[in-house]
Amino acid sequence: MQATERTIPLRHPDAFYIDGHWMPAPHSDTFEVLDCSTERVAAHVARADAEIAARAIDAARRAFDRGPWPRMTPGERSVYLEKIAQRLEEANDAFARGWSIESGILQRIAKPRIGQFLGAAFRQYAAMAETYPFVEPRRSATGHQAYAVKEPAGVVLAIVPWNGPAALLAYKVAPALLAGCTVVVKPSPEAPTSAYLFAQICDEIGLLPGVVNVLTADRDVSETMVRNPAVDKITFTGSTSAGRSISEAAAGRIARVTLELGDKSAALVLDDYDIDAAAQALGQPYFSYLTGQVCHSLTRIIVPRAKHDTMVEALSAAARAMVPGDPFDDGTTVGPLATARQRDTVERYVAKGIAEGATLAAGGARPRHLSRGFFFEPTVFGNVDNRAAIAQEEIFGPVLSVIAADSEAHAIELANDSIFGLNAVVFTSDAGRALNVARRLRTGSVGHNASRTDFSIGFGGFKQSGIGREGGVEGLNAFVESKTIVLDQPLA
Template sequence: MTAPTIALKHPRRFYIGGEWVEPATQDTIDVLNCATEEVVATVAKAGSEDMRRAVAAARDAFDNGPWPRMTPQERAVVLEKFAERLEALNDTFAAGWSIESGIVYKVAQPRIGQFIGQAFRVYSAMAHSFQFSEPHRSMTGHQGYRVYEPVGVVAVIVPWNGPAALLAYKVAPALLAGCTVVIKPSPEAPTSALLFAELADEIGLPPGVVNVLTADRDVSEELVTNPAVDKITFTGSTAAGRRIASLAGDRIARITLELGGKSPALVLDDYDVEAAARTLGGSYFGYMTGQVCHSLTRIIVPRAKHDRMVEALSAIAQQIVLGDPFDPATTSGPLANGRQRDHVERMVAQGVAEGAKLATRGRRPPHINRGFFFEPTVFGNVDNAMTIAQQEIFGPVLSVIPADDEAAAIRMANDTPFGLNATVFTDDHDRAMRVARQLRTGTVGHNGPRTDFGIGFGGFKQSGIGREGGTEGLLAFLESKTIVMDAPFGG
């Protein structure tokens, strides 16, 4: 299968106030196929005037439009329409994900519909299960209520590694809550957001409820600092999240930050090393080339089993077939862009310089002369204090770290500024729960990566603030208000 073209109806326009509008400047952004480095689309690049116009449209729609004043059940009907249209365009969104981010198409194609359609269906159903108004007896015996109201205008900033799914889990709860949104995708991967704008236009949302424009990072900062924006929801690097938090803090804007990770997999002494390696190596190298924030990149094993784990992971890495994401024979694609590949190269060189053992590969594949490819890489004898064990690489690099006992493994797992994800490999369920409760991470899986947006996803420490998915993902777009009536409780 050859890579399809990215067909956008309005690539040189922005969706603002319910219309496809001309940009204020002639600036554009070239979208590359990361496997070939060829330009596959050219989209408009927003300037300051465009961003102000989008925020003003969202502000007017929230302050004066019908959307926030509809019932949650009425808004849920629209979410169901989104789900149907998103699922119908499953293959289109999957192809864009492969072209822009490098995920193998045969992996993307069955996953994307589950992510984006399911998000809108879950929150549509929540319109009937979540209590947007709850009666309470006040401390003085009066009739009280806790009501939930939309937070307001939301800036939705989406990264390049999983744009459609991450957009869905931000926009669906925001819309159910009654918010209006300004969606700003990554300049490397803007097509999912523009396709979503096309659906919003087809469905016929009230003007200004959904606004989409493509911009670079300088104009994105203007979105964060605009006083008409009530909340920012961002997924991306911890460095960028730190900057957003500081800017938002200046005016006490609400934020949800889903940031980086350096997630540990603890293989305990009762678990089969080769089985753990198959689970870790197969899912890691073959999913998104390691370009996933919750990837289990630090593999902590009993010292006596260290060499076996390195050998098993190296064997898996050697079997990976790098190539065109649309080729059925390919098991791992390229990195999303040249900047990311350069970062991975620097981190691998740093690992070697600090004394880690490069067990396999660790370079650009010599047989591929175009595209942003990097070989699956395994390091052994990694000290937990090394750069490759402490900093996010966001590429196909695994580090095996020996531990003297379970207590040491837990200490090393927690000895990081991040706290997004973890996994405990053991045949003892009680032991798995006991260890899981000691790990300072937002998610802990048992015997494999088991993140769940249906329950909630987010991180401890520098891995973020807040949660996405589940009930907490809806609460992130609501303000809680207490109302106490001049009447006795129940009267």
């Protein structure tokens, strides 16, 4: 493997992108970006303090209050989105490489996924410039000429997580820009390179100063940004605990929030569906895609009690067949976890599962043959109580729990017995039955015979899985305010 394959092409890692230019860091504090499969330092990026964060927010505030961006037509703004989309597509491999280095996703999965989400998000929202009802003529109750207008929400703080940084950045920033908002992007210190690559593109295409600003900061600085009264809207993807803190801080000043948070997504395998077919859809694809570090992963496998053991055996066989290793190696089928901290979390939950009486059927430890990297074996538990910690709390790693149900109604009850509600799947040969069960599940997305989340339509959760939606028309609604204008007389 060539050394260049592990290089992330950052031009200004020692600077922040603020007000349309790269501002050198006034100090030498940096974040180390680790290659999670080797534990070597892959890059350094500048660490922002509260003063730098305030400058970025001030730049976005000026660009919104005084600049032309919010006053452009949606069509004029869409031209910039199209330019960004083209450059994102050209930089596909750089984004994919950074994703594998920082988060552990297999490179052969990362490349097409980046292509599927990044440019597509900006093109989808660029097209909405012609279809979204930014201004609708209405007739008021008194018979006057009226208009229902959608105007930009204002300055947006976009807090991006480490597990899918590029795609989640795109589905936050693209609709915000089309709406006419200005944005401060705050990536995770563990995975900041996608945001830096994105800032390079904004700089290259000549995006107006202050419209997009990018910096990396720790949680304490992020909290000052959330509380900054110059920020009108916060859009956050991450843990439910962090989302609660953001929601509480935003509530104090009635700031708008979109929160995409955690889950314990359930897969309901009904009695008419083949267990081996379900296991093929649930096992290897789950372990391969980001090593289970996905908020909408199907981690609770709810099956008829009579088929419990068969499902445990099938999933265990899939887990044991996985090949952990370097995500750039074509022979690897499961990569590392993103950080040592995340691996430690997974280990703690495995210990909890055993202590609570679940049956450890496969995995449960670090691979013995890999001395470097944050690897953990694909793990399967059987005989899991739905109230156990491993069934109720988000693990964010390669751990599946198989739960027995006594009937279809019981399976739905178990699936809904959670503080979360982001995603679910119903396995059945009957589409009508799938639709009926899906309507009874308290989740934001439900797939039939496979996980079928779709950002082009909308993505988000019920209960403590979040507030609001990302993607599609609802994702644009999140960045506009509705205004009613009623005229005393018709326009000339």
